[in-house]
Amino acid sequence: MAGFTLVELMVTLVVAAVVLGIAVPNFTGLVNSSRLTAQANELVAGVQLARSEAIRLNRQVRFCGSQNGTSCLAAGDWTQWIVVRADTNELLHSGVVNPATRVYGDDPVMNFRSDGLARLANGTLANITMNICMPVSRPVDNIRQLNVTGGSRTNVASASGQGDCP
Numbered sequence: 114m115a116g117f118t119l120v121e122l123m124v125t126l127v128v129a130a131v132v133l134g135i136a137v138p139n140f141t142g143l144v145n146s147s148r149l150t151a152q153a154n155e156l157v158a159g160v161q162l163a164r165s166e167a168i169r170l171n172r173q174v175r176f177c178g179s180q181n182g183t184s185c186l187a188a189g190d191w192t193q194w195i196v197v198r199a200d201t202n203e204l205l206h207s208g209v210v211n212p213a214t215r216v217y218g219d220d221p222v223m224n225f226r227s228d229g230l231a232r233l234a235n236g237t238l239a240n241i242t243m244n245i246c247m248p249v250s251r252p253v254d255n256i257r258q259l260n261v262t263g264g265s266r267t268n269v270a271s272a273s274g275q276g277d278c279p
Contacts, residue, residue: 142251152214153245153257153269156194159208160223160259160267163196166205167225173199177222182207191216199224215278218243223261230264238264246278 117125163176175198178191183204185195194216196206210216220241223231231239243259254271256278261267 138251145247145249145255146252148211148213149245149247149252149255149257150269152211152216153259155208156216156243156245156259157267157269159194159196159206160261162206163223164225164229164231164265166196167227168229170198171227173227174205174225175199175222176225178216178218179207186221188221189217191221213247215246215248216243217246217278218259225265231261232264244272244278246274248274248276248278250276 160176163174167174174196175185176196177185177194178189179186179193179195180189180191182193182195184202185197191210192212193210194208195204197204218241220239223239223241224233225231231241233239239261240263241261243261245257245259247255249255253275254273255276256272256274258270258272259267260270
């Protein structure tokens, strides 16, 4: 006789359940890490776009967080981001923040001058940190920090928020 017995079928189901029980939590961490990295990369692309547009237009361009997709935030969490000309507020590009992530930072506005460098109001080069966070325990490094230093150098670093978004 060919076929499976009920005992063999039950053993197979138990083994499959154990394997899934181990794999699913790890997969959740992988998906969350991927979401954080994707959001950080999108924001890096937005910063670089603002910088290149400032050089191309020979005008000051702003990269900033937004709630409505048309104007810059004064403070608070970002639901969208925009690139606008500083003199006319002409919208050059916009993007949406993944609702599963929280984006916030020291300064919600980066002003790129025509030399391609982000500067503060007093003319010094900007050093700005933006946080991209998910309030989850997996992955442990649930924060990505987008740093703009020396006016235009960008890098992304992982940090642990211990499951919280400070």
